[in-house]
Amino acid sequence: xxxxxxxxxxxxKEYDFTIGTDELAAVTEDAAWRWFDREYxxxxxxxxxxxxxxxxxxxxxxVAKFSGEGRFAGDAAWAQDYARHAARLLDRxxxxxxxxxxxxxx
Numbered sequence: 666x667x668x669x670x671x672x673x674x675x676x677x678k679e680y681d682f683t684i685g686t687d688e689l690a691a692v693t694e695d696a697a698w699r700w701f702d703r704e705y706x707x708x709x710x711x712x713x714x715x716x717x718x719x720x721x722x723x724x725x726x727x728v729a730k731f732s733g734e735g736r737f738a739g740d741a742a743w744a745q746d747y748a749r750h751a752a753r754l755l756d757r758x759x760x761x762x763x764x765x766x767x768x769x770x771x
Contacts, residue, residue, distance in 0.1 A: 668752040668760070672744075674734040675765035682748035689752060697753040700746065704728045722769050725751050729764045 668684040701724045710727040728747065729737075737744045752760065761770040 666758065668758055670748040670752050670760045670762065672729055672737055672748075672762045673764060674737075676734060678734065678738075680737045680744060682745060682752075684749050684752045688749055692749055692753045694753060697750040700750040701725065701728060701754070704732075704747075708732060721754050725754070725762060725769065726764065726767055729762055730767075734764075 666686060668689060670682045670684065672680045672682075698721075701721070705724050705728055708728060708731040710724070710731050712723065732743075732747075737747075751762065755769070755771075757771045759771065763770065
């Protein structure tokens with residue numbers, strides 16, 4: 666079953682992605698973790714938790730935030746990778762990543 670992931674920034678612009686069953690099956694959970702770990706480190710994201718523990722939701726939100734709307738608009742291949750790896754980790758049919766409000770909804 667295909668998954669839908671929407672990324673929303675404060676501008677009101679939404680970036681919608683559909684991740685097909687085959688595309689999702691090609692990514693293991695471990696590979697998705699490694700992808701977000703790498704992006705999180707490369708972007709020099711900061712933990713939002715005062716105790717320093719970084720949850721998967723924090724990584725997904727912060728990678729979108731620190732990458733910025735411009736990357737989603739200008740780098741379709743990277744944006745699809747983001748959506749595919751987030752869909753694998755969150756394992757839900759429909760996901761909404763609201764960067765402006767720092768929230769993920771299902």
